[in-house]
Amino acid sequence: xxxxxxxxxxxxAVLSYLSQxxxxxxxxxxxxxxxxxxxxxxxxxxxxxxxxxxxxxAGFIEGQEATREGNRPERTVYALTDTxxxxxxxxxxxLVEVPRHEFPAFVxxxxxxxxxxxxxxxxxxxxxxxxxxxxxxxxRALVEQSAADGVPPLFLIEEExxxxxxxxxxxxxxxFIERIQDPVSGWGKMWAQFYGEDPAATGNNAAAGxxxxxxxADLTRRG
Amino acid sequence: xxxxxxxxxxxxAVLSYLSQxxxxxxxxxxxxxxxxxxxxxxxxxxxxxxxxxxxxxAGFIEGQEATREGNRPERTVYALTDTxxxxxxxxxxxLVEVPRHEFPAFVxxxxxxxxxxxxxxxxxxxxxxxxxxxxxxxxRALVEQSAADGVPPLFLIEEExxxxxxxxxxxxxxxFIERIQDPVSGWGKMWAQFYGEDPAATGNNAAAGxxxxxxxADLTRRG
DNA sequence: GGCTGAATAGTCACTACTGGATAATCACCA
DNA sequence: TGGTGATTATCCAGTAGTGACTATTCAGCC
Numbered sequence: 221x222x223x224x225x226x227x228x229x230x231x232x233a234v235l236s237y238l239s240q241x242x243x244x245x246x247x248x249x250x251x252x253x254x255x256x257x258x259x260x261x262x263x264x265x266x267x268x269x270x271x272x273x274x275x276x277x278a279g280f281i282e283g284q285e286a287t288r289e290g291n292r293p294e295r296t297v298y299a300l301t302d303t304x305x306x307x308x309x310x311x312x313x314x315l316v317e318v319p320r321h322e323f324p325a326f327v328x329x330x331x332x333x334x335x336x337x338x339x340x341x342x343x344x345x346x347x348x349x350x351x352x353x354x355x356x357x358x359x360r361a362l363v364e365q366s367a368a369d370g371v372p373p374l375f376l377i378e379e380e381x382x383x384x385x386x387x388x389x390x391x392x393x394x395x396f397i398e399r400i401q402d403p404v405s406g407w408g409k410m411w412a413q414f415y416g417e418d419p420a421a422t423g424n425n426a427a428a429g430x431x432x433x434x435x436x437a438d439l440t441r442r443g
Numbered sequence: 444x445x446x447x448x449x450x451x452x453x454x455x456a457v458l459s460y461l462s463q464x465x466x467x468x469x470x471x472x473x474x475x476x477x478x479x480x481x482x483x484x485x486x487x488x489x490x491x492x493x494x495x496x497x498x499x500x501a502g503f504i505e506g507q508e509a510t511r512e513g514n515r516p517e518r519t520v521y522a523l524t525d526t527x528x529x530x531x532x533x534x535x536x537x538l539v540e541v542p543r544h545e546f547p548a549f550v551x552x553x554x555x556x557x558x559x560x561x562x563x564x565x566x567x568x569x570x571x572x573x574x575x576x577x578x579x580x581x582x583r584a585l586v587e588q589s590a591a592d593g594v595p596p597l598f599l600i601e602e603e604x605x606x607x608x609x610x611x612x613x614x615x616x617x618x619f620i621e622r623i624q625d626p627v628s629g630w631g632k633m634w635a636q637f638y639g640e641d642p643a644a645t646g647n648n649a650a651a652g653x654x655x656x657x658x659x660a661d662l663t664r665r666g
Numbered sequence: 667g668g669c670t671g672a673a674t675a676g677t678c679a680c681t682a683c684t685g686g687a688t689a690a691t692c693a694c695c696a
Numbered sequence: 697t698g699g700t701g702a703t704t705a706t707c708c709a710g711t712a713g714t715g716a717c718t719a720t721t722c723a724g725c726c
Contacts, residue, residue, distance in 0.1 A: 227682095228682080228683090229546065229548060229551040232551060232552075232555065233551070233554075233555065236555045236558055239558065244705080245705080245706080246704060246705050246706080247705095249705095250704090257554055259544075260546065260550045260551050260553070260554040261546060261550075261551045261554070262546045264683085264684065264685080265684090265685085265686095265705095265706090266683070266684055266685065266686080266706095266707085266708085267682085267683060267684070269705095269706065269707075270682070270683065270684090271682095274682085294705085294706085295704090295705065295706080308558065309558075309559070312552060312555060312556070312558060312559055313559065313563070313567055315548050315549065315551065315552035316549075316552050316556060316559070316564060316567040316568060316571060317567040317568075317570045317571050317574070318570075318571070318574060319549065319571060319574050319575055319578065319612070320548055322547055322548070323452065323483065323484060323485045324545055324547075325452060325538050325543055325545070326538065326539075326542065326604070327483045327484075327601045327604060327605065328452040328455060328456070328483050328484045328538065328601075329455075329535060329538035329539050330483070330600050330601040330604055331456075331480055331483040331484070331598075331600075331601040332455065332456065332459045332535060333535070333539060333597075333600065334597055334598065335459055335462065335531065335532075335535060336532070336535055336536065336539070340536070341539060344536055344539040344540040345539065345540075347540045347541075348539060348540050348541070348542060351540070351541060351542050352542055355542065372630075372633070373628075373630070374556075374557055374630055374633075374634065375554075375557065377553050377554075377556065377619065378550045378551075378553040378554040380615075381549070381550060381553055381612075381615055382550065384611055384612075384614070384615040385608065385611055385612070385615075387611070388607055388608055388610070388611030389542070389604075389607075389608070391607070392603075392604055392607040392608075396600065405596075407595075407596070407597055410595070410597075411597065450712095451712080451713090467675085468675080468676080469674065469675050469676075472675095473673095473674090487713085487714065487715080488675095488676090488714090488715085489676095489677090489678090489713070489714055489715065489716090490712085490713055490714070492675095492676065492677075493712070493713065493714095494712095494713095497712085517675085517676085518674090518675065518676080
């Protein structure tokens with residue numbers, strides 16, 4: 221029950237660009253890429269034509285002339301309809317107002333992370349921190365370059381959002397590493413014992429609490 | 444080019460649960476739900492059978508007996524293979540180590556938000572803040588309840604990650620609202636003029652900079 | 667003892683998405 | 697003038713995912 225007739229964010233971008241001026245699909249694609257929207261919206265060539273077709277079927281856009289230049293394939297120029305304009309507004313409003321429950325891969329990984337030995341997880345998280353730092357540097361560079369090029373800051377807002385979230389994730393990961401290694405919490409020891417590892421490998425050498433005393437505790441399930 | 448033969452996080456959960464003990468699909472589904480994994484991984488009935496089939500085809504799991512109880516439909520019990528165990532480890536490692544570029548709906552919305560008038564955006568963002576607060580309260584309640592039930596904190600780590608990210612997003616949204624309203628930055632005024640709104644409605648009554656002097660500036664595009 | 671609703675268990679048809687395939691034109695070099 | 701690779705432009709076959717459907721069993725209730 222996809223509430224929207226066309227439930228694909230690429231369609232939102234299409235509506236938005238067509239609200240400026242009519243275009244044919246290929247031009248839409250080029251424009252999207254040029255403006256860096258492919259960083260915010262999953263884009264690939266095939267889906268674009270798919271989405272345009274769906275939008276046309278739903279009555280949000282309308283094919284106009286089908287012109288032909290030289291012997292190139294015919295190209296159809298599409299324009300936004302009034303219902304399309306309404307849909308764009310309504311959709312955008314909803315997206316800004318209502319946070320939807322999403323499923324990032326890292327959340328899934330975290331929910332199953334107990335299936336890996338803690339010493340390895342620490343290592344992996346360390347590398348993740350480096351990756352995150354790289355992404356932050358890249359995003360910052362993009363923001364600065366664009367600002368230098370005279371792009372108004374309003375059009376960099378997604379990138380700043382991304383920066384905020386990257387920083388938050390980095391903080392979380394660092395803290396997670398520390399918690400695994402923390403001699404008081406007992407996580408590292410309990411977790412390591414389950415794998416028959418030397419608990420010292422996690423940096424945890426304190427005595428574990430009562431719960432850790434049962435090594436056959438089911439570590440991959442919730443009560 | 445999905446690098447994984449089965450590229451669906453639900454499959455990861457299936458591998459993980461089958462690494463404990465063989466089960467039939469329906470039991471897998473029930474277990475997933477019971478353990479709250481449906482909060483971390485997109486789950487629906489149909490996809491589960493799809494994914495199990497794919498995993499079997501890929502050789503990561505193997506159907507064992509097909510037993511029948513009473514007159515119920517036949518059920519096939521699946522067990523993890525050695526390649527399956529390897530895939531589980533490798534996949535989990537990759538997910539923990541490498542942050543992948545994702546496309547949350549809010550990012551898409553932000554990248555196109557200039558298509559809405561600023562006064563309305565402020566209102567919508569305000570309501571988003573309330574929603575976010577609600578989600579945070581819910582997540583916190585879940586964490587506390589589980590902790591009280593004796594679930595080791597390691598199994599609540601995804602929920603804590605979610606809390607971290609919710610807090611970060613709330614901070615960002617608050618700041619965004621302020622920036623629109625900030626009399627110095629000029630965002631509100633420039634943005635409002637484009638829509639023929641009373642700039643005072645955004646709380647911005649300072650003089651706009653030079654760039655805002657051209658009301659026909661293309662506000663929805665990047666240079 | 668028959669009704670109702672929840673739980674059990676799995677299948678299927680439809681739609682959407684993806685990654686190429688196709689095919690012509692153009693810029694450039696040798 | 698002929699070859700190479702990039703650009704323009706669209707289509708399509710294969711795969712994945714979703715929601716709805718089928719069908720039985722069981723517990724509780726009147």
